[in-house]
Every structure is written in structure tokens, then in C-alpha cells.
Amino acid sequence: MASSLARISTLFAREIGAFFLSPTAYFLLLAFQIIAWFNFAELIARLSRPQLSFSITTDPMTNYISSSVSFWIVLMMAVPVLTMRLVAEERRMGTWESLLTAPVTASEIILAKWLAAVVMFLVLQLPHFLYLPFLARFLPIDLGPPMGLMLGLVSASLMFSAIGVFFSTLSRSQVVAAVWTFLALFGFVLLPQLLYNIGSTKQASWLDAARRFAVLQQIHDLGTGRLDPRVPLFHGSVAVLFLFLSIRCARIRPFM
């Protein structure tokens, strides 16, 4: 077990190093920083107006980030970019087979790459939270909602990264992996939200089920300070399933 952890950490460090040594990381960070700047500017503008909120669910602070369309669009593009090269690139360059012959198991390789993707994803979220200490100097902030939001992003990152790693494992081409990852994220993030929005107008009986599985609603609810442990359970379950598939597919010839 200890040696397995050591191998995973070595592979993890290799992946993190490779990411931060490439210009992609800094372009992605810049993109997220610019989005964070716009979101924070909008938050300041909303906070500067007279507040008339009746409940915490409509407070500007609890809608920070989770209600930002640009954030979600960039996120859905960033995850495929982060994960597409993890396995597909190695297969294309021919280093994958030699990695598999090394004294590491497929599980350890996949877990290390997945963890690296999770960390990279979380680093990209830092710009949004960078502003909060500055804001706290002028406005008392209830830390509950931002904490809930962070937890939501962490658990969502586990799920998104696992999906990205899976499609990267299935494909030799980074682009194909990225496209399939994007489509899968679309299915998880936007489709349930679309169904929820349609159901809301009709007060449909399945509205509750749609809401529970709409990632946007889940993150929004967490961002209000309402921590439902079933949400991380759901994200974790999806992550476990896709990691299992990735590990199994690691030894199969890619067919995409």
C-alpha cells in the first residue's frame, strides 16, 4: 500500500510538472483570471446597489460564480483541455505501452493522472477566491456560502476529471478525447439544467429528480451554504464509475 502510494505520488508529480511546464497552464490561468475579474466586478456592482434581498438564496454573494454563465462555459472548455493529453498523448507518442510495462499498475497510473487533473482544475479556480480577502476588508462576509461553493467545486472536479481521463483513455487523438469530454460535460451540466428549466415552467412531477441531478443547481445550492452530502456522494459515484472504466480501458486498444 505504501509503495503504491509512493508510485502514485511520483506519477502525480510528473503530471503536475508537465502541466505547469507547458504554456497551456498559463493561458488557462489567464483565461480564468479574466473571467474571475469580470465576475468580481459584477459582484461589486451588485453589492454597491441598495440590497433588497429577502433570503440568502438571492444574495449577490451566494450567486457569485455559480450563476456566472461565462464561468461555466470556460469550465466546460477547460476540463477537456486539461485532460485530453493525459493518456491520449502518451498513446500517440508511444510512451503509454512502455509506461504499462514499468513496475506500476494501470490503476496507479490512472489514479495519478486523475489526481493531477483534479489539482490542476482546482488551481484554475483560485482566481475567483483570490478576491474575497480584499472584499472582506470592507464588507463582513458569511464564510458559509463560499465554503459550500469550494466544496462543490472540489467534488465536481473529481467527477469532471474522471470523465476527462476516461475519454482520454479511450482515444489516440487528443482532439477526439476533448470533443467527447465536452459532450459528456454538456450532458451532465447543461442537459439536466435544461430539463429542470422546462419542468419548472410546467411544475412537472419529475422536477424534483431533475433538480437533484442538475450540476448547476447542485453547485448553486452548495454556494448558498446548504451542504447536502448526497451531492458529493453523487459526484463521487460518477467519478468512481469513470475511473473504473478508465482503468479497465487502459489495457484495451483505443477504438476512437
Place this chain on the structure above:
Amino acid sequence: MSELGENWIWLVGLAATGALALLWDARRSTAGPRGRDAWPLVLVTGSAAAVIVIAIGVWFVVIDLIGAAILAFALGFGTLLILIRRLRRDASSGRGGRQAAAVGKTIVDASLLAGLLIVINAFAFTYGGRVWDLTQEGAFTLSAVSRQTIRALDRPTRFTLLFGEGRLAPRQRERVSQLLELYRAESPSRVTVRSINPYAEPAELERLIRAYPDLAVATSGVLVEYGEGDQTRHAVVRVTEIFPEEAGRFAGSANERFLMPFTGENALTSALTRLREGRRILAAVLTGHGEPSILAEDPNAPGLGLLAGRLRAAGLDVVEHDLNRAELPTETEIVMLVAPRSRLQPTESSRLEGFLKARGKALILSGPESRDAVAELLSQFNLEMAKDVIIDPVSNLQGRPGMILAFVTGRHPHPIVDPLFRVPMVLPRAAALTIKPPASLARTRRLPVAILDSMPDSWSESEPNASRVRFDPPNDLKGPFLVGVAVNETERENPERLEDPATAPINPGPRSKSANQAETRPMSTPRLVVFSSGLAGDNTTLQAHPVNADFLLDAVSWLRGNTDQLGISPATHETRALALPPEVRSRLVFLPTLLAILAIITAGLTVGWSRRDHAMHD
């Protein structure tokens, strides 16, 4: 309970038949030399079918058909296990390629794992779900009383939100929805919540009003229905009981704080408790002094039958009671004294005083004819009534100056009259009320506030029975006059500086989590409402001007507002605006952004240069 009704049997049967057919086909089609070609299709189809059957089982869990769910799970997982067993046999016999075997095994194993995870999540979402509240104000925490009450519900309970399209309606609806979501989470099988826009769905509103007539006086709020069919009990919780300050208030030196008190949990849980216990509010109409009778229901004859009917529709038990004969029943919450012709006997006075001291409430409808009968009672509440009749040649009903109209103008904001803004109350043969001077209200606990005035053209007529009534100063005094008063009783004596009792908060109770509280003020309880016309609730008046009943119902609601409340403290939501000059705001946004961008660019360039150096040295 289930939209499927009994169709679930057919659905499970269909799924079972499909699964069995697949398995039979798998055995048959893989038996011969061509079997290997069909096997991948069978594998994929079988796995997909198994996952679908498991998903159907999940649906049965959601709709509480556990037996059917177990059957579906057994079918689904059983199919997968059979496929796994077959795969292992194929692998050990060397049948099929390694790649195909690996793919097949992956599909089936993944289906099994997916099925397990689906079941775990289904049970978690259906039966689990204690939410952790990370907020400081406890926005997602119910009090222990509410949780106990909801868990103890033994009948289906439906909450219907009735909020229209006004300026405040969306925010009010959102806040109440947030609370009811917590109720539903405590008892998902018993509690349902729906929302109706009375303006967009008038037919549905009409249907509800036919079923629950007291809903008609509620402009917005929540209808609580406890039980089903003929056994349904209901309560209407008005928006004023949920939002004591309709639009909140600003505070702070620059009005940067917005405070929104919310008493919804207290109001709704109290309503639930009342419905569960089947408790009704008893209103006792005093008799024995020539008062009109609640048994007189002819709308064209004097009596209180119409008023009693409206009160009963609002959930009150209305009875007549002679204080000379017996004490008031213990369950009496409100006493009504309507146009007594003679004074109360000492026994009656003593019993009434005892009732009022024991936190009972009273509604007095009395004009100049009953002045002597109610003088002593009114003086206990720091009130006096004039002997002259108010006349209004301009604002009156049907051209009759003695039937004055008193419009709600907003001059005396109060929960009783606020919902009836710009609506008039008819007060036949009204008298002017007087609140004792402020100096004499020091060290009293009973604080009257004005709620309704006559119109400026009115005057107090010293000879109301004269053949021709006209304004004769100095005998006649010019209006407007006070014709409606509400009295609060505070918990401690009023200090030298007179507090405003109309805005004093209702008694708080313990909360399970500390919350932002409004500033501390003396707590007060509604005790008395007086309308200075003995005919304000009479059959003939209500027949001519039905909206008088709304005023009286509002008065009763306000009076009883705290009696069956459980003392769950109000939750005040506070939001703060950023009161900064524009240049400071700009710095707040640009400075961290600039620092972050510089850091990213510097890090990127540093890495780029070091890689380049490394490559050159290599």
C-alpha cells in the same frame, strides 16, 4: 402516490419478460458456431437492459414501492451476474479474442458497478439528506419544534403558496419556498408544496375559495391543507403573519444594511400544530345587555349572524356567552362586546377583567349609545369615547351622512388596516375615540395606537336626531376623528419615553442556531381592538358593505396573532451594501486583478526562460 398506479406490475412484467428473452436468446444464439458473432451484441444489450431494469427499480424506490424495487434489482443484478459467469466460462475455455473478452468483461463489470452506485444514490436521495447548514444566520436550519411537528405529521399535508405578481411577490415567494423546502426535506412522503399565481390562475383560485371561503380575504400567503378529502382541515397563513414588515427596512448610517424579518416558520408551524391538534379558536360574543344576537341571520334585520358566519369560515368557533351566569370557557381566546345597551355588572366586569389579565383578547364594536356601558372598560385601556355622533356629508354610504366611510389612507400604518389600503369601512352612528395624552401613558403597559380616522369633512354632531343636521360650531367639532384603535400590552411598563407599540416585535423564542436579531425592543402582545360603531358588524351593514367583515376579520387575526404561536423566534435576514466611493471600488477590483495577472505572466515567462536555458544547455 404513484403516477403509474397499478401499471408498475405491467412494467416489471415487461422488463422481466425482456430480460428473460435476452437470456434465452443468449443461450440459443451463442450455442452454435455462429454464436460468437452474436455474443457482443447480446452482451451489450443484456448489460443495457439490466441497467435499465435497475433504473426502473430506482424509480420504484422513489415512489415507495419497495417490493417492486427489490424484484427489479434482483432481475437486473441477476442478469449481470449471469453474463459475468458466462464471460468467465468463455475466458477459461479460450473462446473469443482477448480484446473482445476484455471489452465484454469491462462492459458487464461496469454495468454491475453502475447498478450498485445507482441503487446507493437512489436510497441516499430518497431516504437520506440531512442538510448541513453552513450559514451564520441558520437559513437552512429548522427549529426543534418545527422538526418534531413535521415528523409527527400523520396525514398528507399540502402547502399552497399564493403570491401574485406585485413588486414584492417574487421575493416573498422565494423566501417562503426556501422554508417549505426544509419542511419537505423533513417529511418528503407527507409534505407537498405547490405555488399558484392568483392572477395567472384565477380558476384554480376560485376553486380554492369555494372550498375555503376564508381564503378570500387573504391577498397573499400560504394555504395549509392537512389531510385529504372530507377530512381535510385547513388554515390560511397570511403574508402579514409571515412578513411582519412587508418590505423590510434599512438600517445603518448610510442605509447600507437591509433587514428583512421573517416569522414564517413560527406562523406555519403554529398552523400545522393547530391543525394536527384539531384546535379551534373560540370567540365568545357577550350577551345579556341588549346586544344583537349571532343567531339572527336575516341580512335585512339587525343581528350578528352574517359576521358570525364569516368568523366561522375563518376557522373560529363563535358562541354567545352571558358572563353573569358563568366564567368564560377556558378555550376562549377572544371576547366580542357589540353594542351593549347597559353596563356590565360587577361580576361580569370582574370576570372580564380576569380574562383580559390572563392574556385574553377583546374586540369592541360600540358607538355613543353604548358609551356608558363601555366607558370603564375603555379607560382600562387608556381610551375614551365621545358622546356625539360623527356625521359626514361627503364620505358616507348611499347618501346617508350618519353612515360614515372611513378610508384607510396610510396615515396610520397597522397590520389590521394595511391589507385594506384605500378601502373604506362603514361606521354607522360612530363616535370619536380619544387616546389619553402621552404623559399619562408613562408607566402603563397598555398602549393604544390609532388605526382608522374619519374623513376631514366629518364633524361630531351634538344633535344627531335633529330634523336637519348641520355643522354648528362651537357645539359641533370638526373632524377628522379617531374611529379605530388597536391596543398592545407590553411586558414591562412603558418608560418615560413613549415607545411605538405598533412596531414592537412579537415575542421571540429560542432558536437552535444564533441568528441576526432585530434591535431589542419591548415585546408586546395585541390585546384590544375598538371600532367606535355598534353597527359596524351588523347584518344590515355587512349586507350593504361586505368589506366591513374584512376589517373585523383582520382585527380578529391580529388579536389572535400570538396566542397559538409557538414562540419560534423570527429570522431576520440581513444584507449589506458596499458603501464605498467609486474610486475605492475601482481599486478593489483592479488591484488584485493586476497583481494576479502579473504573477501569472511572470510565472509563465520564468518557466519559459528556464526551459529554454535547459534546452540550450542540453
